[in-house]
Amino acid sequence: MVFGKTVRRGVTKSPGRWPEVDDTVDNFKDVLIIGAGISGVGAAYRLQEMAPELSYSILEGRERAGGTWDLFKYPGIRSDSDIFTFSFPHTPWQGDTLLAHGEDIRNYIVDTAYANGIDEHTHFSTMVTAANWDSSTDLWTVDALTNGVPTTYRSRFVFLCTGYFDYSGGYTPDLPGLEEFSGQVVHPQQWPEGLDHTGKRVVVIGSGATAITLVPSLAADAASVTMLQRSPTYIASLPMTDPFTTITKRLLPDSLAHSALRWRNALLMVGSYQLCRRAPKTARRVFRAMTKAQLPRGYDVDKHFKPTYAPWDQRLCVVPDGDLFKAIRSGRATVVTDRISGVTADGIRVESGEEIPADIIVTATGLKLQAFGGIELSLDGTRFEAHDKFVYKGHMLEDVPNVAWCIGYTNASWTLKADMTAQAVAKLLVYMRSHGYTHATPDRQGKAVESRPVVDLASGYVTRSLNELPKSGTERPWSVRQNYILDRIDARFDDLTESMTFGRAAQPKVAGSNPPGMENVYRIESRKIGMQ
Numbered sequence: 001m002v003f004g005k006t007v008r009r010g011v012t013k014s015p016g017r018w019p020e021v022d023d024t025v026d027n028f029k030d031v032l033i034i035g036a037g038i039s040g041v042g043a044a045y046r047l048q049e050m051a052p053e054l055s056y057s058i059l060e061g062r063e064r065a066g067g068t069w070d071l072f073k074y075p076g077i078r079s080d081s082d083i084f085t086f087s088f089p090h091t092p093w094q095g096d097t098l099l100a101h102g103e104d105i106r107n108y109i110v111d112t113a114y115a116n117g118i119d120e121h122t123h124f125s126t127m128v129t130a131a132n133w134d135s136s137t138d139l140w141t142v143d144a145l146t147n148g149v150p151t152t153y154r155s156r157f158v159f160l161c162t163g164y165f166d167y168s169g170g171y172t173p174d175l176p177g178l179e180e181f182s183g184q185v186v187h188p189q190q191w192p193e194g195l196d197h198t199g200k201r202v203v204v205i206g207s208g209a210t211a212i213t214l215v216p217s218l219a220a221d222a223a224s225v226t227m228l229q230r231s232p233t234y235i236a237s238l239p240m241t242d243p244f245t246t247i248t249k250r251l252l253p254d255s256l257a258h259s260a261l262r263w264r265n266a267l268l269m270v271g272s273y274q275l276c277r278r279a280p281k282t283a284r285r286v287f288r289a290m291t292k293a294q295l296p297r298g299y300d301v302d303k304h305f306k307p308t309y310a311p312w313d314q315r316l317c318v319v320p321d322g323d324l325f326k327a328i329r330s331g332r333a334t335v336v337t338d339r340i341s342g343v344t345a346d347g348i349r350v351e352s353g354e355e356i357p358a359d360i361i362v363t364a365t366g367l368k369l370q371a372f373g374g375i376e377l378s379l380d381g382t383r384f385e386a387h388d389k390f391v392y393k394g395h396m397l398e399d400v401p402n403v404a405w406c407i408g409y410t411n412a413s414w415t416l417k418a419d420m421t422a423q424a425v426a427k428l429l430v431y432m433r434s435h436g437y438t439h440a441t442p443d444r445q446g447k448a449v450e451s452r453p454v455v456d457l458a459s460g461y462v463t464r465s466l467n468e469l470p471k472s473g474t475e476r477p478w479s480v481r482q483n484y485i486l487d488r489i490d491a492r493f494d495d496l497t498e499s500m501t502f503g504r505a506a507q508p509k510v511a512g513s514n515p516p517g518m519e520n521v522y523r524i525e526s527r528k529i530g531m532q
Helices: 039-048 102-115 209-219 245-253 256-280 280-293 300-306 323-330 414-435 485-493 521-528
Strands: 029-035 056-059 126-134 139-146 149-160 184-186 201-205 224-229 235-238 318-319 333-337 340-343 347-350 354-355 360-363 376-379 403-405 437-440 450-455 470-472 502-503
Touching: 029 039, 039 056, 039 102, 039 360, 039 414, 149 414, 201 209, 201 347, 209 224, 209 235, 209 300, 209 318, 209 323, 224 376, 245 256, 256 280, 280 300, 300 333, 318 323, 323 333, 403 414, 414 485, 437 521
Parallel strands: 029 056, 029 149, 126 376, 149 403, 184 360, 201 224, 201 360, 224 333, 235 318
Antiparallel strands: 126 139, 139 149, 340 347, 347 354, 437 502, 450 470
16 A cells, blocks of 8 residues: 555756855755655655755665664564654554554555655665765765765755664673573564574563563464563553544545544643653552553562653553553563573573573663764864754754754654654755855854753663763753644744854855845844844
8 A cells, every 4th residue: 555645746956046056066965864764754755845946865874765664673563652643744644553563654654755756866775974064165075885885975954864773783781691591682673584483482671662562472472471671661551443543534534534633642642741740649550550450460560560760751661452461461471570690591590589491582671872873973074072062943953054853752753743843944944045045053152051861761771872962951942842732832933043043155154244135134134143
């Protein structure tokens, strides 16, 4: 099934107010989008829709589109956000299940790209390694390896749709004795094709979204599956479908049904998050009661499913139709809450003295955070240090011209924020081009800003990698907020000139020294952004 429009839409370049680029510059595009996952394809769609006169290319390191959904291949891989908010607002999701399988999501991304001609702009097996800004030309030089061969691109603007984790490998803690284990050790991020777990004893280390997805999937065929966790996490059971979704899909046209379900689910997510943060004691009781009702009578709920932290201090996990709890009730899966003292040839020994037998150990122990897909950013040859700078309006970087970085929500669907970012970037590019500006640089102008982590979670994968990421402030426009409704309101009334310095290559950046015909525009904009 093909999602999206049925007519492939081309993009034509029309004359504009940006200066022409030397014809000798190879591989030039107005915009380079890095990454062909759901963020990159969404960014390309909005660019074609809102700024069709701009040329662009997508550079993707993998051989196929899909990003995360092409990378992860472990059993049961699925979304942990509802699919109607996770999918694009402009391309209705076909189906009525709330949580979607990974392969279906990848196909949806690929079909959307094909239906809108985005695939024609995509260069696969092109791994971007570095990007340097040249302030004398206001152009980025982007270095990449295409099938291992060095390639150079140039562009006015770089849109980093790379996510915030390292695709090359996940995090594995030091497990004493692991080298003595006689079975197979697997990380979910590098799941071997054809791994046969049938009739095997499997131990899954971890308690996050990946672990709770794997356990019921593996339990269907394994001899035994044990989820070994150091501490519990909050888990909510969601129905795979519900009457409102079914009726809405049946009665309304695709686009209207999709919009209605998207808004309904977004509001539910925002509301439940606010309840958890404003009334954590009440939320704890609700989670405990819901969990207890799905477990066998007499089960030690507090030991295995009562976290020590408040709801949403770490990301909430969801299970479709309570599949994890069903596996526990059936006896096909067990949970052990303890610390690992060492790995033996035949399994894992925990601090209580118990040894858990295993033929396969799955280290579902988290991601490694990474800013900008590991791309080294430089400004006139000087390396940009991300951890010293703030994020501007949730998607640009302090003191870095003509770059956007797409990061989604941690308390709601990634795509809700990614699509707003894509629209904001397209809007900025249209504004710059119409005014003849060749650079736009977020600028604090000396204002002191209180900092906090850009990913506001206490999860281990976040706390051990904070020095890899830029910072968030506590007030706009330097705060990274986790509130879809407020962000939508801000986006509606956004002032593009707020704390932003605009200018033109090879021209003084002060009022009165502007290209012909631009004197009044530059003077007005300088006043708006507080320049003297």
